[in-house]
Amino acid sequence: MFWTGELIARSAPVRRRFTPERSALADHAVAAYVGLAIGDALGATVEFMTPNEIRAQYKVHEDITGGGWLRLKAGQVTDDTTMSLALGEAILKKGHVDAHAAAEAFDAWMRGKPVDIGNTVRRNLVSWRTSGNPEAPASEHDAGNGAAMRVLPVALAYYGQPPENTISASRAQAHVTHHNTLSDAACETLIFMVQDFLAGRDAIEVERERAGPLVEKFPVFAWDRKHSENPSGYIVDTLQAVFQSLFATECFEDCLIDVVNRGGDADTTGAIAGMLAGARYGLAAIPRRWLRGLDELTRVRCEKQAEALISLAGSPSS
Numbered sequence: 001m002f003w004t005g006e007l008i009a010r011s012a013p014v015r016r017r018f019t020p021e022r023s024a025l026a027d028h029a030v031a032a033y034v035g036l037a038i039g040d041a042l043g044a045t046v047e048f049m050t051p052n053e054i055r056a057q058y059k060v061h062e063d064i065t066g067g068g069w070l071r072l073k074a075g076q077v078t079d080d081t082t083m084s085l086a087l088g089e090a091i092l093k094k095g096h097v098d099a100h101a102a103a104e105a106f107d108a109w110m111r112g113k114p115v116d117i118g119n120t121v122r123r124n125l126v127s128w129r130t131s132g133n134p135e136a137p138a139s140e141h142d143a144g145n146g147a148a149m150r151v152l153p154v155a156l157a158y159y160g161q162p163p164e165n166t167i168s169a170s171r172a173q174a175h176v177t178h179h180n181t182l183s184d185a186a187c188e189t190l191i192f193m194v195q196d197f198l199a200g201r202d203a204i205e206v207e208r209e210r211a212g213p214l215v216e217k218f219p220v221f222a223w224d225r226k227h228s229e230n231p232s233g234y235i236v237d238t239l240q241a242v243f244q245s246l247f248a249t250e251c252f253e254d255c256l257i258d259v260v261n262r263g264g265d266a267d268t269t270g271a272i273a274g275m276l277a278g279a280r281y282g283l284a285a286i287p288r289r290w291l292r293g294l295d296e297l298t299r300v301r302c303e304k305q306a307e308a309l310i311s312l313a314g315s316p317s318s
């Protein structure tokens with residue numbers, strides 16, 4: 001009807017006023033990256049705590065305060081965000097994912113004495129220094145969440161690319177440290193979920209078409225059996241907690257509060273949930289106290305890298 005078009009035309013400029021310089025795609029890409037960093041900074045405070053311990057200390061943990069076992073400054077992030085940034089820089093330098101460039105970037109990151117580092121990441125980067133082979137040997141034990149926590153730059157740079165290119169890029173970066181079937185399946189599912197949200201698809205479709213097939217192929221990932229608490233660094237535990245929080249809530253803030261208060265590997269569940277929820281809801285949905293609470297240099301790096309990677313999308317030279 002005539003008036004419907006008029007209403008749409010009238011509401012459009014209001015939205016643009018909030019984000020004058022960005023397209024909706026870039027807005028959601030930036031929100032995914034800043035969301036990753038916010039989830040990391042928020043969750044790190046309660047990493048390795050149980051839900052009961054969190055309740056006793058905070059009632060509900062919902063502010064970026066630093067601390068935790070790593071004794072972080074308020075707003076400081078951990079390996080989830082800094083490895084993503086290292087990978088993103090390597091992608092931007094080459095114009096695509098290159099396994100050697102990713103290994104060099106991760107090694108340089110490790111030499112910079114990061115605040116934390118996973119055992120699998122350390123072991124396989126040390127091996128790479130002597131072997132020069134950027135593909136770690138396949139191992140059924142390397143099913144940690146260390147490759148999945150840093151997939152965002154691949155999701156952004158390969159947005160709009162054929163799925164087979166995206167999958168080979170995902171494996172090239174992941175196998176530098178984690179060469180494992182469950183890790184691969186998780187990385188690829190997360191990348192496609194981020195890309196679906198960037199394309200504006202709704203959560204019901206994303207759940208049905210991405211998370212559903214993951215569980216069909218690998219039933220161990222089924223996340224609806226019981227409430228996931230104290231999730232470990234095992235990729236299955238991590239994704240179960242993230243999916244429960246993402247698909248049971250309806251805004252960015254509720255999703256992140258829900259997931260980090262489950263404790264366990266809370267910086268990584270927070271980072272992955274923040275990435276997905278940022279891509280889903282966009283920048284305007286992120287609470288201002290969290291945007292202000294995040295380390296400013298980190299926030300600016302995430303914003304700039306997200307914009308550069310999404311501009312690269314459609315043109316990776318892979």
Ligand SMILES: [Mg+2]
Pocket residue numbers: 078079080116267268
């Ligand atoms: Mg971490």
